Amino acid sequence: MKWFVRFSLIWLLILPCGVQAARLAIVIDDLGYQLMPSPLSALPPQISVSVLPDTPFDQQTARQAQQEQRDVLLHMPMQPSRPAPLELTTLTAAMKKDELQARLRHALTRVPGAIGMNNHMGSLLTENPTAMRWVMEVLRQQHLGFLDSRTTPKSVAEHQAQAAHIPALRRHVFIDHIPTEDFIRRQLRRAIQQAQKQGAVIAIGHPHPVTLATITAMLPEMQQEVTLVRLSELFTPAG
Secondary structure: OHHHHHHHHHHHHHHHHHHHHOEEEEEEEEEOOOOOOHHHHOOOOOOEEEEOOOOOOHHHHHHHHHHOOOOEEEEEEEOOOOOOOOOOOOEOOOOOHHHHHHHHHHHHHOOOOOOEEEEEEOOOHHHOHHHHHHHHHHHHHOOOEEEEOOOOOOOOHHHHHHHOOOOEEEOOEEOOOOOOHHHHHHHHHHHHHHHHHHOEEEEEEOOOHHHHHHHHHHHHHHHHHOEEOOHHHOOOOOO
């Protein structure tokens, strides 16, 4: 009986720590084509944002996000494996090293205060070790981290970031590739459950009104079950 009581007390003491250890970082991609949506500004500052370069409101959005004390990423367009409309500033497999790195450096000037970058599309380019090595060289020179959006299971981007000794993370859950409230709720629940199992999860969504409204509605539930964190809180120092 004494052993049982002692064990129960220990369990009660460590349970809150376990809950707190479940961390969830949410990144909202594809910003820059519009002003910062007011529903996004109303969300907690732990919600991070990623801004497309050379869009009408790229710099303004990045600066506003900083004022809101959010982490800001460069959402760098990269060539997909299937034909698709490309952004003005897209890294492609046909580029030589100097051209690719110059385009990336230019893109970084369009998103002031970025702590790192993640890829927009890129299912072709992120499978290319040479191109990813060139990307990581620039990020290392500018002391930036990298988040692999994982638009292909064959991506080598995270591995190349680690090889370049820069902080590297990967996306675990896409929350709104089917932009309905029911689906987004299920994906957010999935992200919460994964965070409780593995300790930390990164979820990526987009500034759709339904996405922002659903995150807002689920905030009390999320904050009871996981700790919302800025993306930068999950970066570990590079080796």
